[in-house]
Amino acid sequence: DQQVKQNSPSLRVQEGRISILNCDYTNSMFDYFLWYKKYPAEGPTFLISISSIKDKNEDGRFTVFLNKSAKHLSLHIVPSQPGDSAVYFCAASPISGSARQLTFGSGTQLTVLP
Amino acid sequence: EAGVTQFPSHSVIEKGQTVTLRCDPISGHDNLYWYRRVMGKEIKFLLHFVKESKQDESGMPNNRFLAERTGGTYSTLKVQPAELEDSGVYFCASSRGDPSGNTIYFGEGSWLTVV
Known part of the structure; x- marks a missing residue:
């Protein structure tokens, strides 16, 4: 039973446009959320995170949004x-x-x- | 500063054989983690060392998997005997303290294919 779900295995976007990647979770005990980026033949690297006390965290071109009631982040x-x-x-x-x-x-x- | 290094990068073995994966963490990092990604699925935690001690091995799938970290430096993960479902990418990661996941550093992974 997957507690963290990314339902879209792939996403194609044109350069200059917005990319929106979605994530849903089921465990209400989760309190800290992270995004990692992985290039081929490399390990995952930390990108951005958000604590449950916030609903938005921004770092340059990257913004993570958290909707705790919906157990959803993007x-x-x-x-x-x-x-x-x-x-x-x-x-x-x-x-x-x-x-x-x-x-x-x-x-x-x-x-x-x- | 050298990153987390893993060896071998790729390994193809027959079912029933033994494979040993090695991880060299970043120098000075007491915490060492093993994760696994099977068949394009999620990355799953296997175990965590603090220096040479196993802090948490709740993610180890079964007793065919044995991890060691003698002397608290590099770590090995042995699979014996290997089964087809063990195929995947085995990631090692390290951190200086035991912080949240934004300060752990992953290696590039060891691809294991069991045929």
Whole structure:
């Protein structure tokens, strides 16, 4: 039973447009949410995170939105660039936020078309 | 600063054989984690070392998997005997403390194919 779900395995977006990657979770104990980016033949790298006390966190072109009542979060990339093409993993952890308690989604392959 | 390194990057073995994966964490990182991604699915936690001690091995699938971290430096993950469902990418990660996931560093993974 997947507790973190990324229902879109792939997403194609034109360069300069907005990319929206979605993530749903089921465990109400999750309190901290993260997005990782993974290029081929590389390990995942941390991108951006959000605590449950916030509903939005912004870092440059990347913004994560959290809707706790809907148990839904999304990553917005504006404007999208070809270099953003990668697999994006959503992850969540309980209040302790320990890396060993990270639960990942199955990933969304983003392709930004030039 | 060298990142987390894993060896081998790819391995193809027959069912029933043994494979040992190695992870060298970032120097000075006491925390070492193993994760696995099977068949394009989610990345799942396997276990966590603090120095040479196993802190949490709740994610280990079964007793065919054995992880060690002698001396608290590099770690090995042995699969013996390997089964077809063990195929996937095995990621190692390390961190200095035991923070939330925004400060752990992943290796590039070891691809394992069991045929």
